[in-house]
Amino acid sequence: MYGWRIGRRWRWCFVGLSILLIASLYLLTSLPALPELAEVHTCPACFGTSLCPAIASGALSLTDIGSVPGLIGALGTKNVFFGSYNSHHVVLKKLGHTWELQGLDRALCVAADLAPDCKIKEAVDYLSDIHSLIMDYVSQSTRDNAGVLSSFHLCPSADNLDVLLSDVMKNSKNVSSDLALIHIWTLLHLNAEPLILQILPAEESWPVPRYHGACGRLVVEEYAGQPLSEFTNAPWPKRAHLAKQLLHAALQFTERHPAFRFYLTDISLDNVAVDAVGNVKFVDLENIIILDKYPSDRVKPATWSSQHVSENYGCSDCFAFSSDDICSHHISDHNFYAVCQELLVGGGNSGGLLAVVPSAALIRQPVLPTLLQQCAHSPGPKGRRMAAAQLVSALEKEASFSYFIQH
Structure with a gap:
């Protein structure tokens, strides 16, 4: 019975692949x-x-x-x-x-x-x-x-x-x-x-x-390569390396441009790609908030001088934010929130890149789960950015350890 069920499954897989190939040939x-x-x-x-x-x-x-x-x-x-x-x-x-x-x-x-x-x-x-x-x-x-x-x-x-x-x-x-x-x-x-x-x-x-x-x-x-969703079950060193890049990208979009900040509002595992040499690239930039770093005093909101903290508005699995609030402050931790909650921890029903950390890594870096949660669910204005910085440091140590073991 067990062998028959497996055989039937593979027959259906073959049929499905055949249909897909025929459809692909027709479309092409x-x-x-x-x-x-x-x-x-x-x-x-x-x-x-x-x-x-x-x-x-x-x-x-x-x-x-x-x-x-x-x-x-x-x-x-x-x-x-x-x-x-x-x-x-x-x-x-x-x-x-x-x-x-x-x-x-x-x-x-x-x-x-x-x-x-x-x-x-x-x-x-x-x-x-x-x-x-x-x-x-x-x-x-x-x-x-x-x-x-x-x-x-x-x-x-x-x-x-x-x-x-x-x-x-x-x-x-x-x-x-x-x-x-x-x-x-x-x-x-x-x-x-x-x-x-x-x-x-x-x-x-x-x-x-x-x-x-x-x-x-x-x-x-x-x-730009395969979607990040293809790497959620990749070996730990690979996932740690990709996660470190994602956190660095969050910092780049927030800080690097001399005149503007770029906040990602449509982010998911399928909107990030990994190229042939392992570099992450954000491939869907249709929806983005661009903040002018140096607006005139005439248009500065009253809350401009304070830092903005993105929130999930009571829905722990939701990627929710207020664009009006982001635009009312000179800086926001929104990109770290997006990367940590949607890509690393995993929002909704999807598992993130670091949703599962090997026990050996937890022994070396027992603080990893805490840092991930602090980055996804910030305890204060600077909490998320501090957690992200510490995450990068921990992931770099993991990458170095893995390189040492492999060589």
């Missing part, structure tokens, strides 16, 4: 050509044109059937595909569902005071002072009519928006400033991730994928 063979995916005809209301020559020359292409990332990418539900750019794996994103892209076109027509189904190029011609439109959007549409935060949340004011976007404008040096601003306007209304990837470039050792560029309504990013 039915994918549109890259020029069709790019929708260059929507420009200048698009994401950019820097990679259009790469599509024309064949340097950028969709991944063939022999690639595992290609199989996965074909089954994506949000217009995400996998490909090759100069022989490197890349991710190609349209940055939204089809209905979201259609909503972008309607928003463009409305902004130009035209009918919602107007022609895109006609709408762009009617737009005037695109810089002011961008400022107005960032300043006034922090929340939509339903109270939902926009994906690009700059606070406590948008006064220094030009400083924030200066690197994006530098990367657009091959087009006019007006065209670059239209591309920025388009991204702000749909998905600001490409802007973040240029403000915090991987080339400067930020823990994010490299941004290669755009063609029409298609952006190309580095393929």
Whole structure:
């Protein structure tokens, strides 16, 4: 009976894999050509044109059937595909569902005071002072009519928006400033991730994928590796090393930029990747709070000088926070809260990277469980940051011990 049940399970696994392979083959063979995916005809209301020559020359292409990332990418539900750019794996994103892209076109027509189904190029011609439109959007549409935060949340004011976007404008040096601003306007209304990837470039050792560029309504990013969720059962030395990187990333996003802080609001084990050499990279930066470190006295909230402590609002397994509270203080421990609760301890029903610590490690570092809980559930304004710093120290000792044992 036992052997029969195992055999039946494997037969069903084989059937399931066969169906998946057939579906994957169908989806891959039915994918549109890259020029069709790019929708260059929507420009200048698009994401950019820097990679259009790469599509024309064949340097950028969709991944063939022999690639595992290609199989996965074909089954994506949000217009995400996998490909090759100069022989490197890349991710190609349209940055939204089809209905979201259609909503972008309607928003463009409305902004130009035209009918919602107007022609895109006609709408762009009617737009005037695109810089002011961008400022107005960032300043006034922090929340939509339903109270939902926009994906690009700059606070406590948008006064220094030009400083924030200066690197994006530098990367657009091959087009006019007006065209670059239209591309920025388009991204702000749909998905600001490409802007973040240029403000915090991987080339400067930020823990994010490299941004290669755009063609029409298609952006190309580095393929960053497997999701962190694949490593929750990895050997302890590997998990300790990844956890140390995550805590360092929390510090980077909070402190490293000279003018702004970046708070992660959509964080999960599937929104962080681990590349081939073991480096962690945050791969979903669509939703982020950007805090201006040096706002004018005119816009500083009364609580600005104090530190903010993120809370779970009575739900121990929830990743809850107040964006208004974060924006009302000059600094927050939110990134440490996000990393410790969602990635290390594990929020909800998911187990985190350090949810299970080996008994041998607990003998060497008996304080680990306490530090993890203090980081996830802060006892005070500086408690979480202090716990995170001590966690890094303990994890470094574990990494050194493991290296000594292995060598």
